[in-house]
Amino acid sequence: MSEDQIKSLEKEFEARIARDEKIEPKDWMPEKYRETHIRQMSQHAHSEIVGMLPEGNWITRAPSLRRKVALLAKVQDEAGHGLYLYSATETLGASREELYDQLHTGKAKYSSIFNYPTLTWADMGAIGWLVDGAAIINQVPLCNTSYGPYARAMIRVCKEESFHQRQGFEIMLKLANGTEEQKEMAQDALNRWWWPSLMMLGPTDDKSVHTAQSMKWKLKRKTNDELRQQFIDQTVPQADLIGLTIPDPALKWNEERGSYDFGEIDWDEFWQVVKGHGPMNKERMKARVGAWERGEWVRDAAMAYAEKAQNRKEKQAV
Amino acid sequence: MMSVKNWPLWEIFVRSKNGLEHRHCGSLHAADADMALENARDVYTRRNEGVSIWVVESKHITASNPENNGELFEPAQDKVYRHPTFYDLPDEVKHM
Ligand SMILES: [Fe+2]
Ligand SMILES: [Fe+2]
Numbered sequence: 001m002s003e004d005q006i007k008s009l010e011k012e013f014e015a016r017i018a019r020d021e022k023i024e025p026k027d028w029m030p031e032k033y034r035e036t037h038i039r040q041m042s043q044h045a046h047s048e049i050v051g052m053l054p055e056g057n058w059i060t061r062a063p064s065l066r067r068k069v070a071l072l073a074k075v076q077d078e079a080g081h082g083l084y085l086y087s088a089t090e091t092l093g094a095s096r097e098e099l100y101d102q103l104h105t106g107k108a109k110y111s112s113i114f115n116y117p118t119l120t121w122a123d124m125g126a127i128g129w130l131v132d133g134a135a136i137i138n139q140v141p142l143c144n145t146s147y148g149p150y151a152r153a154m155i156r157v158c159k160e161e162s163f164h165q166r167q168g169f170e171i172m173l174k175l176a177n178g179t180e181e182q183k184e185m186a187q188d189a190l191n192r193w194w195w196p197s198l199m200m201l202g203p204t205d206d207k208s209v210h211t212a213q214s215m216k217w218k219l220k221r222k223t224n225d226e227l228r229q230q231f232i233d234q235t236v237p238q239a240d241l242i243g244l245t246i247p248d249p250a251l252k253w254n255e256e257r258g259s260y261d262f263g264e265i266d267w268d269e270f271w272q273v274v275k276g277h278g279p280m281n282k283e284r285m286k287a288r289v290g291a292w293e294r295g296e297w298v299r300d301a302a303m304a305y306a307e308k309a310q311n312r313k314e315k316q317a318v
Numbered sequence: 319m320m321s322v323k324n325w326p327l328w329e330i331f332v333r334s335k336n337g338l339e340h341r342h343c344g345s346l347h348a349a350d351a352d353m354a355l356e357n358a359r360d361v362y363t364r365r366n367e368g369v370s371i372w373v374v375e376s377k378h379i380t381a382s383n384p385e386n387n388g389e390l391f392e393p394a395q396d397k398v399y400r401h402p403t404f405y406d407l408p409d410e411v412k413h414m
Contacts, residue, residue, distance in 0.1 A: 024384070028384070077364070087344045088344070299349075303349045310350070
């Protein structure tokens, strides 16, 4: 294809997206669009998969059967989210093996929030409330993104997320209304998860490289700073309601803006964790890669069994 | 470590209730059709989304190429006479 032809295809492609048309797997697309989507969607999938680890840590120690079935269902949902997203990514021609390989070799990133440890039961509350809360804010606009398979996966994911957040908030509510120790535990979890949750919405707009292009392709509909403000504005009243204190002395309602002003985020910490120096980066990768390797003989055995059954069927047919 | 042979990809179709058609809802990997059905149950119907599942190995699906959409679909575009609104009838005609 000549450069002029590609230019005109690209123009038509951008116009289709501007008209709110969806792009489907076999449609022509610019190479950059394909690459960007493979990267973003697979990172998203990896985050769902690694995201199971911090919570999986508490399933056996849930304080009641009610909490246990809920947490188990939530973690299973996250596995499902990972699978919807991997399957959507594969429609762009990336194979599952290659995507796993990128995760396992550390070539691909996942959300850095999962590199923090889950120290007490209250962390299950804080994660559902704050981490899933921030994830919902990130994900809802993606239900309208331009790539059809991604948008469809996100609709499914968003439908399931609201239970996650509600079960987390219910845990916090219960603890906040409990004994002095329980309340302290809830406050401590909020203290530890608040700032990483704000970071989860991404670098500030002036530091964010992909925003303009992503806006055009509807991979993003609001900037990181707008999403962060939305998250803060909706979460602060929820904390007030259960009598917990957001760990930010600079937090203050701004009448004029109709929003909360908030304190400085420690971006050094964020970049340290992104670069692999968070408290749990090594541990998470070890758990994930270990699970994959220990499962190898099972995958091989299932394949051998399937082949044997197939052969038997073919022989009988003769 | 990569397995010697990877599990193939399957396309999953779910009927949400009797009376409705099966609808494509995504794909997954499984060693064989039985496992694809079981995995589809866990991945795509955790909240009563289905009463019936079809699985088809992805390699068996032949898809039309959007580049041929002109030849394939344009011929239908100028056949307005296939639609009821093409026919001029007096307003007095009822139930038609
Ligand atoms: Fe999720
Ligand atoms: Fe979730």
